[in-house]
Every structure is written in structure tokens, then in C-alpha cells.
Amino acid sequence: MATTEVPVLIVGGGGCGLAASVFLSDHGVRHLLVERHPGTSRMPKAHYLNQRTMGIFRQHELDAEVAQQGACLEKFGKLRWLTSLGGEGPLDGLVIQEMDAFGGGALRETYEAAGPVLPVKLPQVRLEPILRQHAERRNPGQIRFGHELVTFAEEGDRVVAQVREVGTGEVTTVVARYLIAADGGRTVGAALDVQMRGLPGFLEVTTAYFSADLSPWWREGTLLTHFLHPHDPDLSSNLIEMGPTWGKHCEEWVLHFPPGDPQRYPEESIVSKIREVLGLPGLELTLHQVTNWSVESLVADQYRVGRVLLAGDAAHRQPPTVGLGLNTGIQDAHNLAWKLAAVLTGRAPDSLLDTYQAERHPIGRHNVDWAVSAALHHHAILEAVGVGQHTAPQRRERSFAAFIDPSPIAAAARARAAELFATHRGGCQAHDVEMGFAYEQGAVIPDGSPPPPREPLRDVYHPTTRPGHVLPHAWIERAGRVLSTHDLTGSAGSFVLIVGPKAERWRDAAAVVAEKLSVPISTVSIGVGAEFTAADDRWLRVRDITDEGAILVRPDNHVGWRSRGTGANPADELAGAIGRILESVGPARA
Structure with a gap:
């Protein structure tokens, strides 16, 4: 062997x-x-x-x-709720609601400010x-x-x-x-x-993976299209583009049927069910695979x-x-x-x-709980609006009719529905969940500063150099070359000490500590007259140190430690910080 x-x-x-x-x-x-x-x-x-x-x-x-x-983003930055793609009836092809999602539309500017790349x-x-x-x-x-x-x-x-x-x-x-x-x-x-x-297998979902030409009916720019069937809640599914071409001429799709007993959708009926959901009874499609899976x-x-x-x-x-x-x-x-x-x-x-x-365990726990919360809330929205899977048939009929009724009462119902749908931003605009998470303990050295504010629906990301957080992105320049602060770590695994333009003592300390501890440390100064100049005022707004201060960034672009100003003994302080980060002791091992 x-x-x-x-x-x-x-x-x-x-x-x-x-x-x-x-x-x-x-x-x-x-x-x-x-x-x-x-x-x-x-x-x-x-x-x-x-x-x-x-x-x-x-x-x-x-x-x-x-x-x-x-x-x-232009190809997927919206969520939409429709009754169907095709069909000739008064409720067919009806847009119930749509909203910007995951950095698309009006969200783009804030996402562009938050990082050098977009989703x-x-x-x-x-x-x-x-x-x-x-x-x-x-x-x-x-x-x-x-x-x-x-x-x-x-x-x-x-x-x-x-x-x-x-x-x-x-x-x-x-x-x-x-x-x-x-x-x-x-x-x-x-x-x-x-x-x-937690909860093992608390919902069962049937998914169909297929190819079809939906170009005559498809609304471009959608990450996820929820179909809300006016008459049969078992057909209220969601459809997702899967490429390889994006937009109107996408070739492959995934359709998730609503949670429930998979026996409702025997494989031999899937093709006809897809046609029913889409409102396209004559659609030619190739079914690649049907899977039944558990939501956990x-x-x-x-x-x-x-x-x-x-x-x-x-x-x-x-x-x-x-x-x-x-x-x-x-x-x-x-x-x-x-x-x-x-x-x-x-x-x-x-x-x-x-x-x-x-x-990572607290982040995993939070993200699982957040995903469950968002899923339950989405279903609660649909039930509150009157178009959910468990809505009584009579109320369901009245609710769908209100979306085409010109009366003032129906207009009020639509306005209320729009406000309820807007609360789904915790599921599709959760920028702070994606970028604002922090390590409160571990290989970080807290400095006693409070965490930044967090909106309840996590739709506003507040960049900060507080230890444990992702280093804030800002564009910086040197000799005509523009970089992000995120580019300073590279992929080779060195620490980066970002210092202000008047922080020579920290720069000297980094050279001493790198040699003493045999730990690679790159030192970068940002500011007026420094090695790098800021492309705009963003770095000045988010750095949260003085011109004499320093920020120690780990190889994974999380802030490990910072000093807002000049220390009494920079070499000893920096050596102590790196030593504590590398020798951190977490919970006892099994």
C-alpha cells in the first residue's frame, strides 16, 4: 500500500x-x-x-x-413577483411587486463604495x-x-x-x-x-433543472422570479437563470416548487407543471434533472x-x-x-x-439563523398580502383581483402590499450581513471601541477599522496606479501595517518586528505626502486613526489591531500585538 x-x-x-x-x-x-x-x-x-x-x-x-x-449586476439586480410569464387571462403576466436586490438598481452606488468588486x-x-x-x-x-x-x-x-x-x-x-x-x-x-x-430537514423541496428558450417572455435583470399562482398555491414556484448566457437569451433554468410533500410532483408530471407555472402550455423544454432535497x-x-x-x-x-x-x-x-x-x-x-x-462559529450561527428568518418572513409577507400558499381560497381570489382593480380601496391594498414587500430587504439587501460581520474574539485584539450601529434589517453597511472587522475599502494611488486598500494584502500571506503620513515611528517598528519575529509585514502609508495618496476622501472618513496612527491588517483582510496615534514604544507594542494575534488561544479543543 x-x-x-x-x-x-x-x-x-x-x-x-x-x-x-x-x-x-x-x-x-x-x-x-x-x-x-x-x-x-x-x-x-x-x-x-x-x-x-x-x-x-x-x-x-x-x-x-x-x-x-x-x-x-445589470443582469440580476432585481427580485420580481409575477403571476406568470405568459397566458391570456386578466391575471396572467401580472407584476405583483419588484425590488432592487443584492446591489442592483439604486443599491449599486453603496455597493461600489463598499468594495473594489461587485457581486x-x-x-x-x-x-x-x-x-x-x-x-x-x-x-x-x-x-x-x-x-x-x-x-x-x-x-x-x-x-x-x-x-x-x-x-x-x-x-x-x-x-x-x-x-x-x-x-x-x-x-x-x-x-x-x-x-x-438546529432543525434537520424541516422542509422538503422539489427542484427542476431544465433548458428552454424563454426569450419572448423573459424580464431581464432578475436574480429570482417568484411566481404567485392566482388559483393553485402548489404552483407558486420560483425561477432562476442559470446561464451560460445571461438575460433574455439564457438557456438553462432552475425552478423550485413550493415546500411540501415531494409526492405532489412525480417526475413524469414535472414538464407539464413547469408549463403551468410559467403560463406557457406549448413551451418546448428539455428536463435535465429533478431533485428532492431537505431544507435544514x-x-x-x-x-x-x-x-x-x-x-x-x-x-x-x-x-x-x-x-x-x-x-x-x-x-x-x-x-x-x-x-x-x-x-x-x-x-x-x-x-x-x-x-x-x-x-467562524458565531458567523455560521448568525448566517443560518438569518437565512431561516428571511425565508419565514418572505412567506409571512405573502400570507399577509393574501397571496401565500396557506391563504384561504376566497381571500386569495380577492387579493389577486385587487392588483388589477382601479378602485381606491384596491389602490390602498396595493400600497399596503408594497410596504410589506419592502421589508424583504432583510433577505435581498442585507449588505451588512455580507460585509459588516466582525470577529469579536479570536486572533484579534479589541481596543475597547464600540461596534458600529447595525440596522435591524441589516441593509446598511458601516465600514470601520475596528479590530475584527473587514478592512474598509478605499481607492488609493501611487505613481498613476490605482489600488484598493483591499489589494494591499495580496495572496502571499503577509500582515500589512497601514500607517498615516506622519507615522515614521510605526514604519521603523514594523521593520524591527518583522525581523525579530520572522513574520512578514508590509508597511504602507496613506495620506498627503505619503507613499499612497487617497483617490478621494473615503479613506480619511473611514480610517479612524490620526496621521500618526497605525492599523494592522491580517492576511485575510480583517483588522487585527490598531493604534489611533503614536504609541509610547511602537516596536514593543507592535511586537506584542502580533504575538498576541498569532498565539491567541480560543475555546478548549476536544
Whole structure:
């Protein structure tokens, strides 16, 4: 039996596992990825890449290719509620409501101010091949599809695993310092008796993946179209573009039927049901796949068990509302990669990995709860308006009629409905959920400052350099070259010390500390007469330090520490800060 030794073994080759591979390669960490399936996802699955994820992709030089294949905001920046696409009746093709979503329309200006890149729509069936190509290019020969984990055990300072090639049955022993479980929770977490807390399988959904030409009827620029059937609530489904062309000439689609017993939609009836939902009885379509799946609300009680670290769906599973599932998983991998690199190079003790749980578990819990809340609220809106799945038939009939009735009473009903629909911004305009999250404990040093205000529906993002938060984006210039503050960290894994134009003492301290601790630190000054000048007044408004101050940014673009002014002993203070970040001790390990 052959034996392979690597610092890290990744189990799972979906979006999270492949992203982890790319990030580890960029940090110079050797690893092996195994995935039991022969190829990447055959179902579109998650399709919204939020602004924080696209910023991470920019850091690792993935954003341009993702954006090139994906849909831009003009192609997906709205939600719409319709009765149908086609049909000749008075209630057919009726727009019940529409609103800007995920950075589109009137939201665009605030999103552009918040980051160097905007959200992109690209389903997993098209994203994963991009990630796989980059993973294989950056780690040749070590991305192995068609290989499954058979057994694993922690033995002292290593994990010993048996990996089988599915096609031949050949088994290889893999010895690794650490194992990343990005397997969706199928194998590793269960073997370790990790408990998934929450609601398992509380709703059942049937999804149809098909091709059709909807160009004569399609309303462009929609991320998600909710169909509210006037007569049959079991046909109140939602439709999503899946590319590869975006807009009116999109070829592939996913339609989610309303939650309920999958037996309502036997596979032989799916084609006719799709035609009914769309109001297009003569539509020619090709059905690719029908899946029945469970909506879950689960978070692992432990993200770390010994030398095993859980990420993505292995650590948290939630409804697709707000588009947080894949994004949270990719951000898990991003948080973990630089910490593994620091530990494996000897710059940090193993205890730094405990901060993965301390930082990411609260975010996972919040995002799962937020997705559930948004889903329940959306259904509550529909019931309140009188067009929900459980609305009594008589009231349903009157409510739909009000959308075409010219009377003053009907106009009032429409106005009330519009105000109720507007509260769905917590589901489709939750910019603060995407960008405003912070690590309150872990590999950060709080400075006693209060967190920024948060709107109840999380639709306003307040950038801040408070430790634990994502570094605020601002455009800066040097010798005619324009960069984002997010570009200062790059992908090589160094810390960045951003200082004011009068902070020479911090610059000198960084050089001393980098040599003393053998930790790479890049120093960048921003301001009038400094190395970089601000392209506008944004950096001055968000930096929250004086011209003599300093902000220490971690390799993952989260602020680790800051000093608003000159310290009494900058070298000692900076050395102490980096030492505390790298030697942070989180919750006790299992």
C-alpha cells in the first residue's frame, strides 16, 4: 500500500474544498484534495457570490474569470413577483411587486463604495470548474477526483487516512498534519460524533433543472422570479437563470416548487407543471434533472476536533435565502488558510487554529439563523398580502383581483402590499450581513471601541477599522496606479501595517518586528505626502486613526489591531500585538 505525506488533507472537492485548495497553494502550503465524485457539480446549486466573496476571489486572482463567465449586476439586480410569464387571462403576466436586490438598481452606488468588486451571479455548476482548474494549476497532481476517504484516525501529531480510488479500488495511506473536512458533513463530522444543532430537514423541496428558450417572455435583470399562482398555491414556484448566457437569451433554468410533500410532483408530471407555472402550455423544454432535497437549519457544535477542521456544509447548512451558504463556506476556507500557513511554517503555535472556531462559529450561527428568518418572513409577507400558499381560497381570489382593480380601496391594498414587500430587504439587501460581520474574539485584539450601529434589517453597511472587522475599502494611488486598500494584502500571506503620513515611528517598528519575529509585514502609508495618496476622501472618513496612527491588517483582510496615534514604544507594542494575534488561544479543543 502506497503512502503519501502532506501537511494538509482536504476531503471534498465542492466549492469550499476547491477554494481552500487555491488559498492554501497561494500561502505555499502543500496539500492533497480528494473528492469521491468523478467531476464537479452537475447541478447549478448556489448561484450568488456576494461582495465579500468576490473580494476574496480578487485577493487570489480568481475574480476576473468568475466575473467574465458570470452575470453582472445589470443582469440580476432585481427580485420580481409575477403571476406568470405568459397566458391570456386578466391575471396572467401580472407584476405583483419588484425590488432592487443584492446591489442592483439604486443599491449599486453603496455597493461600489463598499468594495473594489461587485457581486456576481454564477452557479456552482459553472463556478466549480473554474476553481478546479486553478486548484490543479497551483497544486499539480494533488487534486484527485474519483477518490474517497475510507477511514481516518488521529495518531499523535498527525492524521492517518485511507483513501481509495473509486475506479480501481486501490487504497493509499495519507499522512497529514491536519485534515479539512469540506465533505458536506457526509463522512468526517459524523465519524467524530460532531453534533449538528438546529432543525434537520424541516422542509422538503422539489427542484427542476431544465433548458428552454424563454426569450419572448423573459424580464431581464432578475436574480429570482417568484411566481404567485392566482388559483393553485402548489404552483407558486420560483425561477432562476442559470446561464451560460445571461438575460433574455439564457438557456438553462432552475425552478423550485413550493415546500411540501415531494409526492405532489412525480417526475413524469414535472414538464407539464413547469408549463403551468410559467403560463406557457406549448413551451418546448428539455428536463435535465429533478431533485428532492431537505431544507435544514444546522450548525456544528465544534468546528475543530483535534487535527480536523470542518468547513462549509460540514459546519453549517441553511436555506438558500440571502445566498449565504456557499459564501460562508468560502469565507471559512479563507479564514483557515492563513492560519494553517502560519502554524505549518512555525510562525504560530497550534493554538492559533482554535481561533477558527472562535471566529467562524458565531458567523455560521448568525448566517443560518438569518437565512431561516428571511425565508419565514418572505412567506409571512405573502400570507399577509393574501397571496401565500396557506391563504384561504376566497381571500386569495380577492387579493389577486385587487392588483388589477382601479378602485381606491384596491389602490390602498396595493400600497399596503408594497410596504410589506419592502421589508424583504432583510433577505435581498442585507449588505451588512455580507460585509459588516466582525470577529469579536479570536486572533484579534479589541481596543475597547464600540461596534458600529447595525440596522435591524441589516441593509446598511458601516465600514470601520475596528479590530475584527473587514478592512474598509478605499481607492488609493501611487505613481498613476490605482489600488484598493483591499489589494494591499495580496495572496502571499503577509500582515500589512497601514500607517498615516506622519507615522515614521510605526514604519521603523514594523521593520524591527518583522525581523525579530520572522513574520512578514508590509508597511504602507496613506495620506498627503505619503507613499499612497487617497483617490478621494473615503479613506480619511473611514480610517479612524490620526496621521500618526497605525492599523494592522491580517492576511485575510480583517483588522487585527490598531493604534489611533503614536504609541509610547511602537516596536514593543507592535511586537506584542502580533504575538498576541498569532498565539491567541480560543475555546478548549476536544
